[in-house]
Amino acid sequence: QVQLIESGGGLVQAGGSLRLSCVASGLTFSTYTMGWFRQAPGQEREFVGRITWSGRSTYYADSVKGRFTISRDNAKNTVYLQMNSLKPEDTAVYYCAADRSGSGAYAKDYDYWGQGTQVTVSS
Numbered sequence: 001q002v003q004l005i006e007s008g009g010g011l012v013q014a015g016g017s018l019r020l021s022c023v024a025s026g027l028t029f030s031t032y033t034m035g036w037f038r039q040a041p042g043q044e045r046e047f048v049g050r051i052t053w054s055g056r057s058t059y060y061a062d063s064v065k066g067r068f069t070i071s072r073d074n075a076k077n078t079v080y081l082q083m084n085s086l087k088p089e090d091t092a093v094y095y096c097a098a099d100r101s102g103s104g105a106y107a108k109d110y111d112y113w114g115q116g117t118q119v120t121v122s123s
Contacts, residue, residue, distance in 0.1 A: 002026040002112045004096050009117030012086055016121070020081040022096030022114055030074040032111075033104040036081045038092035038119075048094070050104040051079065059104075064090075086121045093118050 008020040022034070035050035049060040051070045058070050069082040079096055094117055097110035104110065 002098070004098060004112055004114035006094065006096050006114045006117040009094060009119045011120045011122065014086060014088055014121055014123050016086050017082070017084045018086065018119060020083070020094055020096075020117060020119075022079045022081075024077045024079075024098060024112075027098060027112065029077040029098075032098040032100055033102045034070075034072060034079040035097045035099060035104050035110060036068075036070060036079075037095045037097060037107060038090075039095070039116075040092040043092075045095070045107050046092075047106070048081070050099070052102065083119070086119075088121045088123045091119060091121050 003025045004022055006022045012018055031053050033052050036048040037045050038048050039045040047061050049070045051058045051072050055072050067085045072079040096114045098112040099110045
């Protein structure tokens with residue numbers, strides 16, 4: 001049974017930082033592209049970024065580029081999302097997801113999802 005468990009969310013003031021973690025089990029983690037998505041109330045799920053299985057390549061949405069960084073530790077089956085210079089518009093539930101195919105450009109590409117962790121940025 002595949003499980004993705006996110007942690008690290010919380011309440012932070014604008015300009016602050018948070019680091020989210022996602023621990024995977026039940027899959028060969030090092031063969032999956034890992035992505036981060038977010039969903040604010042009343043809005044569609046939005047791509048945040050992804051990292052290839054090797055960790056050599058990362059891709060980000062324009063809205064977070066230069067502020068967010070994705071990394072992974074394949075020995076720990078964990079992917080991270082470092083979020084700096086947070087803005088109120090970053091408030092959302094953040095999800096990690098695993099993509100076996102490696103394309104990882106859209107939510108539909110992902111095979112497994114975590115339950116999400118809430119990030120709230122106050123102004």
